Amino acid sequence: MAKDYISVQEAIDKGQGQVDLRGWVYRIRNSNKFVFIVLRDESEIIQCIIKKEENPKLYEEAIKLTMESSLKLSGVIKKDERAPTGFEVSVNDLEIVQISEPFPITKDQSTEYLLDQRHLWIRSRKMTAMLKIRHTVIGAIHEFFRKRGFYEFEAPIFQPNACEGGSTLFDVKYFNDVVYLAQSWQLYAEAAVFSLGKIYNMSPTFRSEKSKTSRHLAEFWMAEMEAAWMGLDEVTQVAKDEIKFIVKRVLEDNKKDLEILGRDIEKLKPTVEKDIPTVSYTEVLKLLKEKKGMDIEWGKDLRTIEEEKVMELFDTPIVVVDYPKEIMAFYKERKKLNSKEEKELPGPVALCFDMLAPEAMGEIIGGSQRDTDIKELEKYLKKEGEDPKMYDWYLDLRKYGSVPHSGYGVGVERVVRWICGLENIKDAIPFPRTMMRKRP
Ligand code: 4AD
Ligand code: MG
Secondary structure, three states, X not given: OOOOEOOHHHHHHHOOEEEEEEEEEEEEEEOOOEEEEEEEOOOOEEEXXXXXXXXXXXXXXXXXXXXXXXXXXXXXXXXXXXXXXXXXXXXXXXXXXXXXXXXXXXXXXOHXXXXXXXXXXXXXXXXXXXXXXXXXXXXXXXXXXXXXXXXXXXXXXXEOOOOOOHHHXXXXXXXXXXXXXXXXXXXXXXXXXXXXXXEEEEEEEEOOOOOOOOOOOOEEEEEEEEEXXXXXXXXXXXXXXXXXXXXXXXXXXXXXXXXXXXXXXXXXXXXXXXXOOEEEHHHHHHHHHXXXXXXXXXXXXXXXXXXXXXXXXXXXXXXXXXOEHHHOOOOEOEOOOOHHHHHHOOOOEEOEEEEEEOOOOEEXXXXXXXXXXXXXXXXXXXXXXXXXXXXXXXXXXXXXXXXOEEXXXXXHHHHHHHHHOOOOHHHHOOOOOEOOEOOO
């Protein structure tokens, strides 16, 4: 009779009767009376037992199995409180697909070794759990924007311009010329809002980051949005709603995966249940001074240490707005200050925001209202060492029916790292790329 293979989880849900399973040896233990196989597939693990007395031929086959060998088996499933996932299969048929060579990954191996063996480590329970959460995060982003009437829009990956400053551009030989790998989808999105109004996208993004931190990758996925007619207040609200939506989805769909990762879900619940506060850059400096005894000069960008210290005061992400204009990317619009603000602030600020995550996870989103003043744009492009002529097409967008518009970018791995509670961003992507790592 043809076998009707089901997943381990489906077998557990069935709970009784004959089942056909296939997967890999997760753990194996032999004695002269029986073989215990813990079988793993994409869904779960399950203990399987082969007794020599009952089935001597199967027993002789099964003792050949090694960790990570691939196999098919059939047997009767029943509840067993002592088994790791509460069920056991009493095996009555076994087909070995391949006997694995000694698996190079054993207990307690270094992070670097596991990165060298990433092609094999990816099948670990922790990586599998992270990948499932990542899948939920990505699905939730599409769902969030599509439900709100945003169109998905694609920009080129080969780009002639910088968006986020020249220092992190990757150059690529392009026929007899040079182009850059996309640092952001944004500049093209600003063209497309004149066509589609509200748009979003998720794409590989490239930054030649020379820093070795736990939050920077050279290749990462950014989920961006851009909308015509939207100002800073409205766009920060969309970002808050999006983050709440993502975390809610993960809490609904990935309880087991969070458990495998040892993630305390109580730490994630406030993000769904409470309001995400908005705080200005200037207020952050005040909080750092009053609550953390840190004296930061107005006009300096917040460093990792400052972001981490201020986030000790919050159990949800926060939105920080109005950073000093002079340290921001050229396209972030200058805020028109009222006379009271003019007196209180040491310098001009931009209509921009970062969303910072709690638990020392740092910036997860960056966005702004976009400047529509060509003169200002040219001035700040020059300040960044760019030739405004190279941005002629972008500046055109301010000439033909210009409208206020805003957008932001979510660092997908930053969000996955925070939700999973991972030490390093490298474990939030299957095959990380950093300055030091391009293999496997
Ligand atoms: O703050 P960033 O640089 O903003 C932009 O690129 C804007 N053009 C986005 C927009 O307005 N459409 O990057 C956005 C987010 C950051 O908040 C961070 O989460 C993530 O992208 N990010 C990185 N993630 C991993 N590795 C890196 N090297 C990253 N650089 C930025
Ligand atoms: Mg940023």
